[in-house]
Amino acid sequence: MFTELNSILNASPDSFTQGEFILVSVQHSDASFLIHHFLSFYLRARSRVCFLALVQSFSHYSAVSQRLGVNLTQAKDKGQLIFLEGLKESLSHLIPQEERTGSEAMDFLRDPAGGLRSLYQFVHSSLTHSGGGEMVEEEEAWGSPVLLVDDLSVLMSLGVSAGAVLDFSHYCRAMVCSQLQGNMVALVRCSSEEEEDEGDAEGSEWLRRGLTHQCSLTLHVQGLSTGYCRDIHGQDFVNFLLNDVPKTLDFPTRPKAVSERPDFCLTLWAL
Amino acid sequence: MAAPVSNVGISSGERSAFRCTSFQKKTRSRLIAIPGTRPSVQNGQLLVSTGVTSLDYLLGGGLAVGTVLLIEEDLYDSYSRMILKYFLAEGVVCRHELFVAAAQDNPNDILQELPAPILDDVAFPKPVEQPRLSCEPQDSLDAMKIAWRYQNLPKVQSALASSSRFGHYYDVSKTMEPEIRQAAKCHCFYFPDHPTQSSTTHSPMLQSYSALLKSLQEVIHREGFFIAAPMSKSRNILRVGLHSLGSVLWGDDLSCHDSPRHRHALTTFLYGLRALLRSSLSVAVVTIPSRLIQDSSLMGSITQLCDYAIALESFKGSERETNPLYKDYHGLLHVHQVPHLNCLASQLPDHKDLAFKLKRKQFTIELRRQRFFMLTHKMRDLIKCNEQSASKVRSDHPCQSSLKVSKILTCFWDIMG
Numbered sequence: 001m002f003t004e005l006n007s008i009l010n011a012s013p014d015s016f017t018q019g020e021f022i023l024v025s026v027q028h029s030d031a032s033f034l035i036h037h038f039l040s041f042y043l044r045a046r047s048r049v050c051f052l053a054l055v056q057s058f059s060h061y062s063a064v065s066q067r068l069g070v071n072l073t074q075a076k077d078k079g080q081l082i083f084l085e086g087l088k089e090s091l092s093h094l095i096p097q098e099e100r101t102g103s104e105a106m107d108f109l110r111d112p113a114g115g116l117r118s119l120y121q122f123v124h125s126s127l128t129h130s131g132g133g134e135m136v137e138e139e140e141a142w143g144s145p146v147l148l149v150d151d152l153s154v155l156m157s158l159g160v161s162a163g164a165v166l167d168f169s170h171y172c173r174a175m176v177c178s179q180l181q182g183n184m185v186a187l188v189r190c191s192s193e194e195e196e197d198e199g200d201a202e203g204s205e206w207l208r209r210g211l212t213h214q215c216s217l218t219l220h221v222q223g224l225s226t227g228y229c230r231d232i233h234g235q236d237f238v239n240f241l242l243n244d245v246p247k248t249l250d251f252p253t254r255p256k257a258v259s260e261r262p263d264f265c266l267t268l269w270a271l
Numbered sequence: 272m273a274a275p276v277s278n279v280g281i282s283s284g285e286r287s288a289f290r291c292t293s294f295q296k297k298t299r300s301r302l303i304a305i306p307g308t309r310p311s312v313q314n315g316q317l318l319v320s321t322g323v324t325s326l327d328y329l330l331g332g333g334l335a336v337g338t339v340l341l342i343e344e345d346l347y348d349s350y351s352r353m354i355l356k357y358f359l360a361e362g363v364v365c366r367h368e369l370f371v372a373a374a375q376d377n378p379n380d381i382l383q384e385l386p387a388p389i390l391d392d393v394a395f396p397k398p399v400e401q402p403r404l405s406c407e408p409q410d411s412l413d414a415m416k417i418a419w420r421y422q423n424l425p426k427v428q429s430a431l432a433s434s435s436r437f438g439h440y441y442d443v444s445k446t447m448e449p450e451i452r453q454a455a456k457c458h459c460f461y462f463p464d465h466p467t468q469s470s471t472t473h474s475p476m477l478q479s480y481s482a483l484l485k486s487l488q489e490v491i492h493r494e495g496f497f498i499a500a501p502m503s504k505s506r507n508i509l510r511v512g513l514h515s516l517g518s519v520l521w522g523d524d525l526s527c528h529d530s531p532r533h534r535h536a537l538t539t540f541l542y543g544l545r546a547l548l549r550s551s552l553s554v555a556v557v558t559i560p561s562r563l564i565q566d567s568s569l570m571g572s573i574t575q576l577c578d579y580a581i582a583l584e585s586f587k588g589s590e591r592e593t594n595p596l597y598k599d600y601h602g603l604l605h606v607h608q609v610p611h612l613n614c615l616a617s618q619l620p621d622h623k624d625l626a627f628k629l630k631r632k633q634f635t636i637e638l639r640r641q642r643f644f645m646l647t648h649k650m651r652d653l654i655k656c657n658e659q660s661a662s663k664v665r666s667d668h669p670c671q672s673s674l675k676v677s678k679i680l681t682c683f684w685d686i687m688g
Contacts, residue, residue, distance in 0.1 A: 087546040090546050091488070091543065094481070
């Protein structure tokens, strides 16, 4: 959890606006640090978190979160974190086997044209836990539900159409943000700006635009046009441009530059 | 996971060979002792060498176990194939297991073209002097008198210890001897040998890729590379080399059409490959004919599904071949992506101006010395002008200045080395 980012977004684990859909859009860069930030932020805020980790393994998130001060294994055991490890569950769907051991949530891999209904069912069941059978006192201890998705663009690489991904995000937003008054954070990658999609409805740019329309806050992360560079102390870091494109008027709208040092400290300054 | 340093102890066989001394080194953590690997200095991840030491340095010390290196092929697929052969040769020398898949050439042919390692101290299947046992009489003729604590250690370094060196050197002008190559276990997948089966799912993955993925999974499970496998055997690394994925010979139309029908076949395969690698002790190198793929957004999603991505751009046949600026090199190398697994910050190489060259015996990647080269050209022009003016005027000053210029020029050459 990065304290400077919290101060810019006017949020802290004790008080943050609920019912928000935060979109992290990435261009020519890597913004996984924001996903790690939000994961540790919401776990610290004692929210019930459903994390759809589609691109990396559990141990990767666990190792980074440990350095940010949060124990994912413990959170999973206590029931605060529901973790869908997409990579692990996908193998049984991608390689036809006699016994199906993978989770039903990744069913879309068998037939991507069918949409993401099974994935939505998984999110629904994990955040509303209508199944019961657990101790009631523990469940009420957790705060509002949060859905984290890393990332939505990989669904398009797996054959799902942009329309189906937009439907999925709309359904999730309706359930998590409006119905349950929780928050939702999703990461999407966009292609470079020169590609004006030539009437290609499947483009990732179209997906990003649709998601930007749905969300309440966009954090746009972009690599420097001149490439990466070193800072004055001689440590390697990558510069980002952080554009807050808010729907509400409370947030500042001027762009800021962000630098990330390898020692897990995020420093931001204005351009 | 990309194989973090975990509690896999060394096998009991190795332990007993070195229990001769009473001194036990206290280690904070029991590291995986797999030959040919070493933990990264940045985040403790297990790394293997690509075979090209300069490429290892650019990628942050080596390839992390559990990751994929994507090589965008140069136009004639000569240098990317060379890097793939280096990778496989390094696996042979480190006694890793190999899995080679190709659709164009038979993998056995690729394996026969591996470069010969330059072995000075690596002991390969030759009779090794037996280590001394502690029950031998102590009063033999060559008993040590001063260093008597080391009396009972084996005299010759075992092959395991010496091949645990990280990164070896190869002689490209020779091929690896068959005895060395046959010491390593190789699994081959030659696509034309596999009969086509009808697929039961509507998955976008092509039948060729799913057969390859299934075959790779079988090898991983059968040979025990799965991380969750029982620790009874000593662990080893599986090196996977996949040649020219996305080309027509795999049945894919990515490289022939502007808007291919099997748009998501390769990306779905790469997702499945990542899933397999993260759960096993293996590393993969994939070459893709990216210059034939028209859609750059597709190349972007392919790159994102791999961990490391480099692109080779050779000068062969282009106008740069005769350009004096590039005459030292055979092509340019671009590092597009370096992952940061288990940590937040990535270690991209400091310089973006990288070039490679294939010397008579070696393939190296260097920082391109463009700046100095242009300066020396300018100096040469200066000298020419000065010499011409000197011959016209015939006075001392221009000669001295031209002498000065040539002195500075020699200094520059000395700096360049």
